[in-house]
Amino acid sequence: MRIGTVTVIVLLATMGAAQTSVPTPEPLGKIELIALLSSGSSSGLLKQIDQRGINFDVDQTFLQTLADVGAGDEVVSALKSAKPINVAHLSTQEAARESIVIQHLVRANQVNPNRIHYREAEPEYRAAVQADPGNPFTHFALGSVLTRLGRHEDAAAEFQEALHLRPDWAKAHLGLGKELLSENKVDEAIIEIKEAMRLEPESSEPHYDLATALDRQGDKEEAVEQRRIGKSLTLVSLPPGSPLRIRLGGQVEAAKLLYHPNPEYPGEAKKRHVEGTVRLTIIIDKNGTVKDWEVESGDPLLVSAALDSIRQWRYQPTTLNKIPVEVVSEVSINFTLTH
Numbered sequence: 001m002r003i004g005t006v007t008v009i010v011l012l013a014t015m016g017a018a019q020t021s022v023p024t025p026e027p028l029g030k031i032e033l034i035a036l037l038s039s040g041s042s043s044g045l046l047k048q049i050d051q052r053g054i055n056f057d058v059d060q061t062f063l064q065t066l067a068d069v070g071a072g073d074e075v076v077s078a079l080k081s082a083k084p085i086n087v088a089h090l091s092t093q094e095a096a097r098e099s100i101v102i103q104h105l106v107r108a109n110q111v112n113p114n115r116i117h118y119r120e121a122e123p124e125y126r127a128a129v130q131a132d133p134g135n136p137f138t139h140f141a142l143g144s145v146l147t148r149l150g151r152h153e154d155a156a157a158e159f160q161e162a163l164h165l166r167p168d169w170a171k172a173h174l175g176l177g178k179e180l181l182s183e184n185k186v187d188e189a190i191i192e193i194k195e196a197m198r199l200e201p202e203s204s205e206p207h208y209d210l211a212t213a214l215d216r217q218g219d220k221e222e223a224v225e226q227r228r229i230g231k232s233l234t235l236v237s238l239p240p241g242s243p244l245r246i247r248l249g250g251q252v253e254a255a256k257l258l259y260h261p262n263p264e265y266p267g268e269a270k271k272r273h274v275e276g277t278v279r280l281t282i283i284i285d286k287n288g289t290v291k292d293w294e295v296e297s298g299d300p301l302l303v304s305a306a307l308d309s310i311r312q313w314r315y316q317p318t319t320l321n322k323i324p325v326e327v328v329s330e331v332s333i334n335f336t337l338t339h
Contacts, residue, residue: 022199023168027055027085030062031101031132035141037069038105039125040148040311041171043293044203049078053085065102069109072291097132104128105141118148136165140172147175148304150268152182170200177209178300182268186216204233208297230296256316258288263309265335269301278306278333286324288315296330306333 028049036042056062058079066076090098108124111117125142132138143158156179162172177192190213197206207230214223268274278298285291290313295303310331317324 022201025052027053029055029088029137031098031105031135032137033079034065034069034102034105035128035137037066037071037075038109039141039144040307041141041144042075043295046074046078046292049075049082054079054082055084055086055088057084057087058082065106068106070113072285074285074291100131101128101135101138104131105138118145121145122149134165136162136169136172139165140169140175143172143175143179147179148308150266150304152179152268155179156183168199170196170203170206173199174206174209177206177213178303181209181213181216182300184216186213189213202233204230205295207233208295209300211297212299227297257313258316259312259314261309261312263305263333263335265337266301266305269299269305269335270337272301273337274299274301275336276302276334278302278335279330280306280310280333281328281330282310284315284318284327284329286317286326288317290315302333302335305335309333 033045033054036045063076066079104124104127108121108128111124112121122142122145125138125145128138129135129142139158139162143155143162146152146155146158156176159172159176159179163169163176166172173192174196177189177196180186180189180192190210193206193210193213196203197210200206207226211223211226211230214220214226276299279296280298281294281296282290283292290310293307293310295307298306310333318327319325
């Protein structure tokens with residue numbers, strides 16, 4: 001497998017207002033936030049906090065919970081700056097249930113801090129679902145874990161349950177679409193991917209997944225167009241107060257990849273003889289850690305393995321005039337079977 005860094009770009013473009021009417025997203029709640037962080041599904045979280053706000057007060061107890069679940073400094077800072085909207089007033093029973101769910105999600109993260117031991121963490125995600133079976137976010141977290149374990153039918157069932165409980169959730173539609181695509185149910189997958197696209201029009205990921213589905217249908221021309229749209233949407237506006245991400249060149253020292261374990265080739269992909277390249281845009285923080293990412297393209301059977309790998313990557317910090325800075329880079333991971 002070949003790993004290559006292509007470019008680093010400035011993210012300053014502001015996307016135009018969406019033309020399609022979509023539901024107004026509800027503020028982020030504690031369980032949704034912790035579920036996304038714990039299950040490794042937190043891509044774009046800073047933007048979500050900025051756009052949606054939160055429905056809880058950030059106190060010292062919750063700050064400790066965030067630390068326990070591995071939230072980065074920028075997530076903590078964004079939450080501290082966010083204005084609580086429609087703060088939830090829970091009954092004693094609801095608060096106790098929320099606390100139990102969060103405890104299971106935190107324990108899942110403690111079992112799997114590097115996002116490589118999902119099998120060991122699965123019982124905690126299941127316990128979170130059992131503690132609050134009517135919560136869409138616990139089902140989504142479990143579905144995300146089952147995806148990484150290659151259990152696509154079970155993952156699809158969890159995403160479907162999440163959508164039964166919250167029909168207008170773009171992430172769950174996209175998750176279900178990826179699973180249907182993994183099962184080669186292309187027509188059904190396209191329906192879910194397009195719904196995710198409608199609900200989250202500024203996200204590039206559905207366009208790349210739609211391109212993959214269209215490739216399988218033989219519609220190469222439209223697949224190219226969807227990738228072009230996805231590429232244009234990769235340049236997104238930054239939340240207020242976010243650090244500038246800069247372009248390599250001039251007085252900027254290029255990022256150097258110090259540690260990059262190769263991903264394991266997914267068993268299902270081997271079985272189906274699936275090869276290809278997963279392309280991602282990643283954010284490298286000032287310490288050289290990959291802190292966020294967005295999938296640009298790649299077969300769903302290969303994407304999870306690629307993500308599990310890049311979460312462990314470590315770079316030599318990039319500097320501007322000898323000062324560490326945050327950068328954005330495009331990377332490619334090639335999966336090739338030995339014939």
